Amino acid sequence: MSRLVCVSNRITLPRKAAAPGGLTVGILSALKRSGGLWFGWGGETVDTEPGEPDIHIREGVTYATIELRKHDFDLYYNGYANEVLWPLFHYFLKGMRYSHEQRDAYEDVNRQFAQKLMPLLESRDVIWVHDYHLIPLGRSLREAGARQPLGFFLHIPFPNIEMLRVLPSYAELLRDLTHYDVVGFQTHNDLRAFQSGIEQVLGKEAMRGDGRIRVGERWVRAEVFPIGVDIDVVREEAVAAVGSEVVRRMSDSLMGRSLMMGVDRLDYSKGLVERFSAYQHFLEAFPENLGRITYIQIAPLSRQDVKGYTEIRQSLEQAAGRTNGRFADTDWTPIRYLNRNFAHPVLMGFLRAAKVGLVTPLRDGMNLVAKEFVAAQDADDPGVLILSTLAGAARELNTALLVNPYDYRAVGHAIQAALSMPLGERRERHASMMQVLKRNDIGAWTRRFLDALEQSAQGESRVRAIANSG
Numbered sequence: 198m199s200r201l202v203c204v205s206n207r208i209t210l211p212r213k214a215a216a217p218g219g220l221t222v223g224i225l226s227a228l229k230r231s232g233g234l235w236f237g238w239g240g241e242t243v244d245t246e247p248g249e250p251d252i253h254i255r256e257g258v259t260y261a262t263i264e265l266r267k268h269d270f271d272l273y274y275n276g277y278a279n280e281v282l283w284p285l286f287h288y289f290l291k292g293m294r295y296s297h298e299q300r301d302a303y304e305d306v307n308r309q310f311a312q313k314l315m316p317l318l319e320s321r322d323v324i325w326v327h328d329y330h331l332i333p334l335g336r337s338l339r340e341a342g343a344r345q346p347l348g349f350f351l352h353i354p355f356p357n358i359e360m361l362r363v364l365p366s367y368a369e370l371l372r373d374l375t376h377y378d379v380v381g382f383q384t385h386n387d388l389r390a391f392q393s394g395i396e397q398v399l400g401k402e403a404m405r406g407d408g409r410i411r412v413g414e415r416w417v418r419a420e421v422f423p424i425g426v427d428i429d430v431v432r433e434e435a436v437a438a439v440g441s442e443v444v445r446r447m448s449d450s451l452m453g454r455s456l457m458m459g460v461d462r463l464d465y466s467k468g469l470v471e472r473f474s475a476y477q478h479f480l481e482a483f484p485e486n487l488g489r490i491t492y493i494q495i496a497p498l499s500r501q502d503v504k505g506y507t508e509i510r511q512s513l514e515q516a517a518g519r520t521n522g523r524f525a526d527t528d529w530t531p532i533r534y535l536n537r538n539f540a541h542p543v544l545m546g547f548l549r550a551a552k553v554g555l556v557t558p559l560r561d562g563m564n565l566v567a568k569e570f571v572a573a574q575d576a577d578d579p580g581v582l583i584l585s586t587l588a589g590a591a592r593e594l595n596t597a598l599l600v601n602p603y604d605y606r607a608v609g610h611a612i613q614a615a616l617s618m619p620l621g622e623r624r625e626r627h628a629s630m631m632q633v634l635k636r637n638d639i640g641a642w643t644r645r646f647l648d649a650l651e652q653s654a655q656g657e658s659r660v661r662a663i664a665n666s667g
């Protein structure tokens with residue numbers, strides 16, 4: 198039987214207190230089904246030559262972690278990945294800072310990944326590479342002699358060609374993606390953006406009617422695989438956590454007020470500054486809610502070494518301070534803004550306790566918090582999801598209250614509508630979203646991707662064994 202090898206920039210070994218991000222949840226779900234190897238950077242930087250990968254085995258999954266030189270890491274991760282690709286792919290040109298030195302480091306670190314991974318590979322492996330940090334890895338692996346089936350999934354949006362062309366090396370980026378057998382995206386928009394880029398670089402004749410791309414003698418499959426959540430796990434975590442001390446303490450402290458929750462990494466793409474303005478507008482426009490609603494925003498700091506993240510942090514502290522200074526009473530704080538992590542089950546308990554889930558990114562590949570909010574609700578008395586039209590999740594969760602996150606008035610009105618929505622309507626909207634979540638849960642995501650790899654040019658029978666083992 199063949200083995201699944203997942204590769205991502207960062208590996209988080211399972212720890213009790215760890216708060217896994219979306220990518221981690223997805224990869225673990227895939228690996229736990231079939232066992233296999235997870236390869237990536239372990240979180241340590243060194244000043245000397247990095248050593249050989251460290252190997253750990255936990256619950257049937259082998260974790261191989263590598264070190265990176267500090268200088269390389271700064272240029273590759275803080276630099277190219279997070280100051281060039283992340284802002285560009287999220288349509289934030291203002292945050293983009295391009296340098297050739299960063300680009301060279303990005304290429305170099307991808308080659309280092311390939312060199313360190315090659316000796317660990319077996320001929321029957323199937324390789325699944327994750328996200329924008331590792332776009333050139335497929336080419337580097339092929340150059341190093343890898344012949345195994347290679348898949349790539351992009352967790353973030355893929356920009357329209359007119360945006361992508363801002364990148365001096367955009368054509369190389371598109372060509373690099375064609376070294377994979379399967380390239381996966383979150384939504385049809387992303388897929389179309391990729392296809393229009395490919396048409397521009399390889400010509401219209403490279404595109405087949407069925408969506409495949411011809412590259413010399415090879416075919417590349419580019420498709421949509423919307424990532425989902427494990428509905429049962431989220432529900433179980435949420436139900437169990439509601440009785441836990443930390444969630445009970447939070448609920449008691451509301452003193453009967455309605456709870457509105459936001460849960461995000463602190464990132465400019467998540468639209469928190471705009472969200473805070475919208476909330477302030479809501480309190481001004483609908484003063485009957487003063488003292489009756491508590492908005493808890495959980496936003497742990499991320500990427501603190503990347504310029505731009507300090508600014509957003511300051512803006513948010515000021516905005517929360519302004520709203521609280523203006524509207525708070527001796528026994529009521531309108532916004533509770535927390536820069537800290539909570540264990541996943543606790544978060545799910547908070548989401549279940551909320552009457553309103555506020556998920557208003559300015560751009561997001563998918564946004565799993567939106568899906569988790571829906572899955573965590575009590576179906577008999579569900580809360581209402583307010584969701585940005587610019588999140589990938591809005592393509593599927595179209596019975597959420599959809600808002601343009603830049604339109605603070607519309608977001609304020611949506612909060613008011615959510616708070617006063619009758620039970621029947623809440624149930625209907627929730628039931629319809631649950632159907633979508635069931636169809637596209639995390640297991641379906643993994644299976645579909647591995648099935649596509651199965652049908653791709655190489656390694657049919659080997660991949661089938663993995664896909665069926667779930």
Ligand code: ADQ
Nearest residue numbers: 216217218219220352461462538539561562563564565566
């Ligand atoms: P992220 O940008 O990290 O992921 P998201 O999809 O919201 O964003 O996933 C976050 C995950 O981390 C969720 O499981 C959530 O519960 C958890 N999380 C978020 N905030 C947390 C907090 N404060 N404490 C603890 N856990 C927290 C990227 C893309 C997304 C895409 C995912 C998966 O940017 O668009 O949905 O990958 O593909």
